[in-house]
């Protein structure tokens with residue numbers, strides 16, 4: 001059978017899609033590039049914004065006709081809130097919890113029913129929910145699936161899944177459950193095998209990588225995953241405990257230990273980690289990054305809002321002062337660091353004064369990129385009970401104001417790279433043009449002529465008996481010749 005995966009949202013969903021693909025390949029199915037060619041469509045949903053859910057509804061309605069003709073099966077997974085599950089039920093043959101991917105494999109192997117649309121979604125769901133393999137929690141099973149990687153040079157590795165933080169606007173703790181970390185040994189071994197297979201870029205993923213805690217992979221049981229209560233860690237940004245017996249210190253040390261162990265793996269590669277939480281970003285981590293060889297000077301540290309009142313309403317557990325203190329430590333310790341962030345505009349109760357505080361942080365930090373979201377209430381989260389009192393027009397205006405501030409800053413900032421030679425990993429080829437990213441994650445458009453020269457030089461080389469037709473997945477030294485707010489331009493030297 002032919003299948004197609006439509007993954008929306010964050011890198012974690014893209015990584016999950018690779019695990020789902022692996023399950024389908026093992027069951028003998030073939031991945032297609034477009035939904036029109038597929039007999040089975042799997043949607044990996046994102047619940048962060050209503051817009052993503054609306055797109056899924058739109059598509060699911062359009063698929064109904066093909067389903068009625070009996071030649072399409074639709075499956076939904078990813079971040080799906082219970083309320084959405086109830087309404088999506090009529091459009092999808094199966095909705096399964098992403099943590100149950102491994103059991104979906106058993107199901108595909110044992111039951112051909114799924115291919116004939118004679119599905120009883122409820123009984124399948126019961127079967128999938130009925131427990132994991134002996135000796136393993138459901139989430140350990142999930143980590144043990146070997147993903148079918150889309151790229152041959154860039155890979156995502158989940159180091160934890162779920163979240164304990166309960167930010168009031170976020171659905172993740174409800175859709176993915178509590179945080180469970182993957183054993184350190186497994187992660188290090190996966191990085192090692194990717195590096196020896198020639199991977200150049202690895203991204204360690206978790207909803208909050210800073211609270212990675214290798215110990216808890218054994219401590220947490222299925223029961224706790226299903227029913228666990230909120231365990232928000234009451235720490236303040238930039239103020240980390242060093243006490244050996246503190247759980248917070250153990251977690252801090254675990255992530256630092258993980259990056260140190262990964263860094264010892266020999267090879268030419270770079271490693272990013274994502275996402276961070278300001279309240280858990282430790283001094284030890286800041287001090288460790290510049291001492292590594294493979295971790296670039298690039299940090300994504302979500303701000304969400306610059307107003308203490310709004311941060312409290314968001315349940316973020318830090319203040320503007322904490323955030324400044326953290327960023328100052330990062331800038332002081334990690335040379336030439338690039339800092340990117342996430343901001344939500346129009347959160348309930350956000351006044352002009354609150355928004356002015358956000359703009360203040362944006363101006364003072366000078367971010368290298370900002371991913372801006374306009375608040376939209378997600379049912380099932382705590383923010384849905386708050387009055388969505390910022391009009392859409394005001395949200396749009398605030399979105400534009402932040403974008404303008406960023407653009408103005410980057411137009412000036414990116415000029416400093418002109419004339420420099422930067423290491424770039426070439427990661428995309430579109431319409432005859434090559435693009436890549438620097439270590440600090442700036443997009444670079446590479447001059448076509450310089451690429452042809454390199455390719456013909458490689459072809460004519462006595463050392464090469466293989467014709468090189470693409471530079472995708474290769475590191476190159478690129479001289480930056482021009483810049484805009486959103487991109488650098490350069491030529492390979």
Ligand code: SF4
Nearest residue numbers: 163166167170172207
């Ligand atoms: S830290 Fe907050 S925003 Fe991030 S996944 Fe957890 S609850 Fe959601």
